[in-house]
Amino acid sequence: xxxxxxxxxxxxRGWLGMKRVDEEFADxxxxxxxxxxEENVRRGMAREEARRAAKIRLGGAEQxxxxxxxxRGLPLVETFFQDLRFAVRGLRxxxxxxxxxILTLALGIGANTAIFSVINAVLLQQLxxxxxxxxxxxxxxxxxxxxxxxxxxxxAQTKSFELLAxxxxxxxxxxxxxxxxxxxxxxxxxxxxxxxxxxxVLGRTFTSEExxxxxxxxxxxxxxxxxxxxxxxxxxxxxxxxxxxxDYTIVGxxxxxxxxxxxxxxxxxxxxxxxxxFRLRGEGFGSVGLARxxxxxxxxxxxxxxxxxxxxxxxxxxxxxxxLRFSALTFRASSIGGAQRPLLLLFGAVGLVLLIAxxxxxxxxxxxxxKRKRELAIRVAxxxxxxxxxxxxxxxxxxxxxxxGAVGLVLxxxxxxxxxAASPSGLLSAQGVELNLRIxxxxxxxxxxxGILFGIIPALKAARVDVQETLKEGGRGATAGHQRAxxxxxxxxxxxxxxxxxxxGLLIRSLDRVWQVNPGxxxxxxxxFVVAPSAETASNxxxxxxxxxxLIERLEALPGADSASxxxxxxxxxxxxxxxxxxxxxxxxxxxxxxxxALWFAVTPDYLRVMRIPLLHGRFVTxxxxxxxxxxxxxxxxxxRKVFPNEEPVGKHIYLNFFEQSAEIVGVTGTIKxxxxxxxxxxxxxxxxxxxxRQIPDRLMALLAKNSRVAMRSVAxxxxxxxxxxxxxxxxxxxxxxxxxTTMQELLDGSMGFRRFSLMLLTVFAGLALLLASIGxxxxxxxxxxxxxHEFGVRMALGAQRRDVLRLVLxxxxxxxxxGVALGVAGGxxxxxxxxxxxxxxxxxDPLTFAGAAVLLSAVALLACFIPAHRATRVDPxxxxxxx
Amino acid sequence: xxxxxxxxxxxxxxxxxxxxxxxxxPLHGYGIARRIEQISEDALAINQGTIYASLVRLMQxxxxxxAWGASENNRKAKFYSITKSxxxxxxxxxxxxxxxxxxxxxxxxxxxx
Numbered sequence: 001x002x003x004x005x006x007x008x009x010x011x012x013r014g015w016l017g018m019k020r021v022d023e024e025f026a027d028x029x030x031x032x033x034x035x036x037x038e039e040n041v042r043r044g045m046a047r048e049e050a051r052r053a054a055k056i057r058l059g060g061a062e063q064x065x066x067x068x069x070x071x072r073g074l075p076l077v078e079t080f081f082q083d084l085r086f087a088v089r090g091l092r093x094x095x096x097x098x099x100x101x102i103l104t105l106a107l108g109i110g111a112n113t114a115i116f117s118v119i120n121a122v123l124l125q126q127l128x129x130x131x132x133x134x135x136x137x138x139x140x141x142x143x144x145x146x147x148x149x150x151x152x153x154x155x156a157q158t159k160s161f162e163l164l165a166x167x168x169x170x171x172x173x174x175x176x177x178x179x180x181x182x183x184x185x186x187x188x189x190x191x192x193x194x195x196x197x198x199x200x201v202l203g204r205t206f207t208s209e210e211x212x213x214x215x216x217x218x219x220x221x222x223x224x225x226x227x228x229x230x231x232x233x234x235x236x237x238x239x240x241x242x243x244x245x246x247d248y249t250i251v252g253x254x255x256x257x258x259x260x261x262x263x264x265x266x267x268x269x270x271x272x273x274x275x276x277x278f279r280l281r282g283e284g285f286g287s288v289g290l291a292r293x294x295x296x297x298x299x300x301x302x303x304x305x306x307x308x309x310x311x312x313x314x315x316x317x318x319x320x321x322x323x324l325r326f327s328a329l330t331f332r333a334s335s336i337g338g339a340q341r342p343l344l345l346l347f348g349a350v351g352l353v354l355l356i357a358x359x360x361x362x363x364x365x366x367x368x369x370x371k372r373k374r375e376l377a378i379r380v381a382x383x384x385x386x387x388x389x390x391x392x393x394x395x396x397x398x399x400x401x402x403x404x405g406a407v408g409l410v411l412x413x414x415x416x417x418x419x420x421a422a423s424p425s426g427l428l429s430a431q432g433v434e435l436n437l438r439i440x441x442x443x444x445x446x447x448x449x450x451g452i453l454f455g456i457i458p459a460l461k462a463a464r465v466d467v468q469e470t471l472k473e474g475g476r477g478a479t480a481g482h483q484r485a486x487x488x489x490x491x492x493x494x495x496x497x498x499x500x501x502x503x504x505g506l507l508i509r510s511l512d513r514v515w516q517v518n519p520g521x522x523x524x525x526x527x528x529f530v531v532a533p534s535a536e537t538a539s540n541x542x543x544x545x546x547x548x549x550x551l552i553e554r555l556e557a558l559p560g561a562d563s564a565s566x567x568x569x570x571x572x573x574x575x576x577x578x579x580x581x582x583x584x585x586x587x588x589x590x591x592x593x594x595x596x597x598a599l600w601f602a603v604t605p606d607y608l609r610v611m612r613i614p615l616l617h618g619r620f621v622t623x624x625x626x627x628x629x630x631x632x633x634x635x636x637x638x639x640x641r642k643v644f645p646n647e648e649p650v651g652k653h654i655y656l657n658f659f660e661q662s663a664e665i666v667g668v669t670g671t672i673k674x675x676x677x678x679x680x681x682x683x684x685x686x687x688x689x690x691x692x693x694r695q696i697p698d699r700l701m702a703l704l705a706k707n708s709r710v711a712m713r714s715v716a717x718x719x720x721x722x723x724x725x726x727x728x729x730x731x732x733x734x735x736x737x738x739x740x741x742t743t744m745q746e747l748l749d750g751s752m753g754f755r756r757f758s759l760m761l762l763t764v765f766a767g768l769a770l771l772l773a774s775i776g777x778x779x780x781x782x783x784x785x786x787x788x789x790h791e792f793g794v795r796m797a798l799g800a801q802r803r804d805v806l807r808l809v810l811x812x813x814x815x816x817x818x819x820g821v822a823l824g825v826a827g828g829x830x831x832x833x834x835x836x837x838x839x840x841x842x843x844x845x846d847p848l849t850f851a852g853a854a855v856l857l858s859a860v861a862l863l864a865c866f867i868p869a870h871r872a873t874r875v876d877p878x879x880x881x882x883x884x
Numbered sequence: 885x886x887x888x889x890x891x892x893x894x895x896x897x898x899x900x901x902x903x904x905x906x907x908x909x910p911l912h913g914y915g916i917a918r919r920i921e922q923i924s925e926d927a928l929a930i931n932q933g934t935i936y937a938s939l940v941r942l943m944q945x946x947x948x949x950x951a952w953g954a955s956e957n958n959r960k961a962k963f964y965s966i967t968k969s970x971x972x973x974x975x976x977x978x979x980x981x982x983x984x985x986x987x988x989x990x991x992x993x994x995x996x997x
Contacts, residue, residue: 003945010944024962028913029933031961035914036932038957059933071940 014072025068033058079388083395090396097368098400101361104775105404107768108357109450110411113443115350115761117416117433118423119343123336124438128257129197131292134162136302137334138289139327145284148270150313150321154289157309160302161291165189166270168287173532173737174266176242177229182532182739185219185243186264187273193220193254195292203237203252211271218269219243220252225265243268245535275703281320283658291328303328322591342758342838349503349765352496354446356769358454359489360776365397365458366482366489367783376462386463393462397455398448405447412443422760424753457485483784487816490773490780494820494857497766497773499828501853504766506835506842507759509849513841514752520672521572522612525562526744527718528571528711529725534735541698544705545627547732548693552604554728555712560721562713563609566693568602571709572611572674573747581689583643584653584662595657596643598635598687599674602696602704608669610713618650618667625692632695633663638671638686659697676751678840709740718743758838770860773820778864781813785868793877802873809872813865814858821854897938900924902974905948905966912961913939939964947973 014021033054040050055061069075091098129135138154140146146154151166158164167188174183186192190206198205201223210218219241221230230236230250240247243266254267270287277283293302306326314324369376376389413435420428461482531551537543548566555564569577580595582588589595601607605621616637625632633654640649655662671686679685696704714721722741729738785792792805832844842849897920904919905911911919916939917932942948947970955961966974 006946007944025936027960028936028962031912031955031959032914032932034959035912035955035961057932059931061933064933064936067937068940071937071944 011072011074015074015077018069018073021072022065022069025065029058029061029064033061079391080395083392084399086392087396087399091399094368097364098403101364101400102404102407104357104360104364104772105401105447105450106407106411107772108354109401109405109408109443109446110415111350111408111765111768112347112354112446113408113412113439114415114419115343115347116442117412117435117439118419118428119347120436120438121428121433122339122343125332127332129195132332133330134293134295135195135331136291136293136299136328137331138291138306139329140284141325141327145287146289146326147281147284147320148278148287149281151287151289153313154306154309154326157312158302158305160293160297160305162294163191163195163292165192165195165290166287167192167290168270168285169264171530171532172244172266173535174229174241174243175245175535175735176240176247180735180737181229182737183225183243183266184264185266185268187268187270189270192267192290195290196257198254198257200252200254202234203250205252205254205267206269211269213272213274215269215272217246217248217272218251219248220254220267221250222256222265223253224256226253241266244538276699277703281317289326290331299328299330318591320592323593339754342754345834345838346758346761346765348834349500349762352500353765353768353772354450356493356496356772356776358450359493360772360779361400362454362458363486363489363776363779365455366461366486367779369458369462370482372462389463390459393459394452394455397459398451401447401451401455402444404450405443408447409440409443419761422757424750424757461485483787486780486783490776490816491820491823493773493776494817494861495824495827497769498821498824498853498857499831500762500766500769501857502824502828502832502850503835504759504762505849505853506832506839506844506846507755507762509842509846510838510840511752511755511759514678514755516841517673517677519572519677519748520613520670523744523748525714525716525718526610526711527714527721527725528567528709528740528742528744528747529722529738530709530740531729532737532739533705534733537733537736538705539702541696541701544701545694548604551710551729551732552606554732555710555725556606558721558724558728560715560724562715563606564710564712565604565607565610566602566708567607567711568693568696568704568708569600570674571601571711571747572672572744573676573751579659579689580657581654582657584655588655592657596639596687598639598689600656600658601688601690602693602708603690604693607690607711610711611672612713613672614670616668616670618665620667620669621690621692625695627694629695631661631663632666632692634667634669634690635665636669636671636686636688639689640668642687656691659691659700661695661697663691663695677748678755711744718745755838770857773857774860774864777813777816777861778867780816781809781865782868782871784812785809785872788872789875790881792872792875793879793881796875797877797881805875806869806873809869810862810865813869814862817858817861821857824857825850825854897935898942899974899977901935901938901942902947902966902970902977905964906971906974910953910963910965912955912963914961916964942970945973946970 033051036054036057037047037050040053041047043050045053058064127135138146140150145168146166148166151164155164165188167186169184169186171182172185174181190208190211193199193205200220203220205220206218209215221236221241226232226236230239236250237252239250241250242248248268257263275285278285291302293299303326306328310321310324310326314321379389380386416433420433532538533544533547537547552564552566555561577600578597579600580592580597582595603621605623607613608615608620617640618634620634621632633656635643635649635654643649643654644652649665649668651665653662653664669688669690671688673679673686674688675685693708710725712718712721712725725741726738729736792808795805795808796802828850829845836844900920900923901916904916904923908915908919913935914932917935920935921932939948939950943950943964946967948964948966950962950964952960953963
């Protein structure tokens with residue numbers, strides 16, 4: 001309503017010019033009074049009396065002026081500023097109190113802001129393409145890749161997608177531009193760029209004609225590669241580049257996307273890939289679908305659509321596609337992966353820390369308000385409504401909270417940097433967690449909320465002050481209510497601190513248990529790296545076998561080397577190449593999904609020696625197992641138990657589907673934890689088999705050579721042997737490139753990365769909680785002691801010893817602590833169930849952990865009580881009996 | 885009834901001020917108060933000062949405007965006059981009152997019958 005607006009406008013103008021308004025009104029009243037006086041004089045009164053009567057008839061001038069001021073200005077704003085000034089003065093007069101409060105709040109708010117920055121970066125991140133919620137990532141069966149013919153079927157048969165693309169990545173050597181460099185090449189459908197909103201900086205992206213076999217070879221490169229290798233010259237378009245020995249025409253330059261999304265420097269049309277097995281329906285080659293949903297279609301509808309196509313494919317191709325299902329996740333969900341739950345748990349944990357900080361500050365306020373009671377009583381007596389008093393107190397606490405928030409923000413900036421430095425690689429980047437508006441708003445809102453939270457109870461309590469009682473001299477009884485409130489707060493703090501300590505304890509024990517798991521091989525002193533053979537060798541089976549044979553010989557001859565082996569297919573903690581297989585002496589399974597599925601390792605004879613995997617039975621691969629000899633395979637313990645229970649597997653034959661050959665079992669090895677130490681033992685996950693790498697069929701050799709590693713055991717530190725290994729690789733063929741060096745220990749540590757990270761953060765929070773809770777107990781007991789000096793004096797005068805007083809104080813502290821611990825255990829037990837997914841080897845209700853946390857907390861609490869208790873014993877009865 | 889009464893009183897007073905200014909032309913605070921006292925035959929025994937709250941309200945809504953001028957005795961005084969929107973408001977309120985009093989009148993007469 002416009003009426004309301006004009007009133008506001010007039011009030012604002014009045015407020016700005018209040019002094020003049022007030023003076024004018026005083027004049028107006030003065031002139032009114034004059035006229036009234038005149039009237040009275042005309043009626044016959046004497047001047048003096050006329051004036052007096054006029055004043056009565058007009059009304060109290062001060063009151064009228066006050067009313068006028070309130071009407072014309074912004075009284076709320078006035079009172080707010082008044083309160084603010086008062087609050088600032090109050091804090092300045094009590095710097096110690098203010099400092100402690102602000103620091104306590106800063107710790108709580110700062111920690112929360114730091115975690116929020118992380119959550120903002122990981123879970124709420126801004127994706128750099130339009131309508132990111134319409135972009136979905138499509139896999140087969142929860143994580144498996146999609147074979148190319150199946151993708152073509154999806155393109156033809158689904159109706160929910162505006163754009164659909166398939167992509168996979170591969171490694172190739174770029175040789176035509178300076179030093180040979182290994183590139184991550186992304187093979188993709190033409191729509192890939194459109195889905196992610198990538199527009200070429202120069203030139204163009206692929207057309208659909210170029211996306212088929214036999215089309216002219218073209219590539220698109222990234223901006224950074226363009227600047228690095230081609231000098232950013234516009235003439236690059238139309239030029240050639242040689243990748244893996246083949247020439248491609250560069251047709252476009254695209255901007256760099258942040259590494260965590262789709263890190264590639266070279267893009268190539270996936271439809272052109274000439275690898276023959278690519279067009280078989282059975283193999284996915286790591287290809288992943290990416291699509292943009294049509295406007296108006298929901299994710300659920302798209303999923304239903306995909307699975308309808310899946311059912312129809314399952315019916316058409318019963319051999320490969322039985323039980324086919326697709327999964328579609330939004331891009332955001334698929335890049336967050338499993339990080340959501342632990343991060344949210346951490347956010348909850350740090351929230352508990354803030355609650356403890358609030359309880360501490362509330363206690364401090366309660367203690368202080370005891371001292372301010374007279375002042376407040378006087379204010380109420382002078383006419384301030386209780387509402388005003390509450391507002392004023394809330395202003396004070398809000399000021400404290402905002403100051404705490406400001407300091408907390410500074411702490412958070414520093415803390416966030418520390419968190420990024422300690423985080424597992426790839427999870428966080430420094431830019432992602434930078435201070436931005438959202439984080440600032442979060443901090444401000446949290447500070448205000450905190451202020452209200454810890455301020456409301458003390459304010460309400462203070463406003464309920466009994467004026468009569470307080471203004472009488474020596475009113476002491478009213479402190480009982482405050483003490484009770486303080487005790488309640490402290491007990492809650494202890495309970496929360498116990499919960500956090502228990503949580504941290506559980507995670508620590510889990511990590512410890514994980515480290516104790518036997519990986520099945522000796523992880524120390526193993527160096528692994530990838531060799532990228534020259535194009536000529538890479539495409540030729542026999543040449544590859546010969547090259548690797550020479551390489552292994554050279555590597556084993558190096559000083560400091562114990563043994564070396566080729567590792568095609570997989571290496572523990574990396575890769576997931578699997579093969580379906582079945583027994584030759586039983587009927588072939590009807591459907592592929594019924595056949596057991598094992599991780600395969602194509603190796604040279606020394607592999608067992610490199611890895612120190614135990615050989616349980618029979619023999620391992622030998623040099624005699626060459627490409628011309630009989631095909632052999634070595635299975636692991638898990639396969640023996642699952643597929644050959646109570647039988648002798650050695651001598652039997654199995655058929656390996658991917659390799660399309662049958663092999664005789666010659667030995668049984670132990671089982672390794674390929675997927676990480678904390679994977680639960682599951683027979684199906686642990687099927688592993690080894691074949692001689694020389695027996696890989698020629699037609700697969702070139703393909704598999706791309707994902708092959710070499711593993712070496714060194715006598716000393718594996719890092720020391722790396723340069724010599726590189727030399728050896730070059731010596732065998734100068735066009736080869738060695739890259740991707742890592743040690744098995746690093747891989748193992750890396751697989752533990754997130755677990756360690758969560759543990760570290762939770763431990764820091766538990767530590768903060770412990771610190772704050774013990775400060776809280778110290779404060780309350782200290783206060784108690786101050787209040788009870790009189791009582792102690794009496795006791796000691798009546799014969800109590802110093803140690804009796806000490807025991808009394810400690811007992812009071814212990815009682816608070818024990819109640820808090822009991823509550824903490826009662827509340828913590830169900831709460832720890834939330835952690836159950838993160839635990840390993842311990843139950844959420846582990847008694848040892850809870851007991852340990854309780855003991856630690858109580859010990860620290862008692863220590864905190866000791867200081868005031870000691871002070872109590874120093875009491876001189878003569879002094880205190882006079883003290884009031 | 886106490887609370888409601890002061891609100892009704894507020895509204896009524898505002899209305900009377902508007903009517904006064906409409907009928908009498910520009911007046912100062914004293915003049916308005918005197919006039920209202922006369923018309924209500926002193927039934928509304930309030931302090932004259934309370935009129936100023938009413939004047940501020942009316943001014944903030946833009947229904948009256950104020951300007952300093954000279955009174956009969958050549959004394960400095962602030963004169964208030966009704967504005968165009970004030971006249972509209974007055975007319976609307978008057979109509980509203982007529983309607984209400986008509987309805988109540990009919991109700992009361994019906995009771996007896």
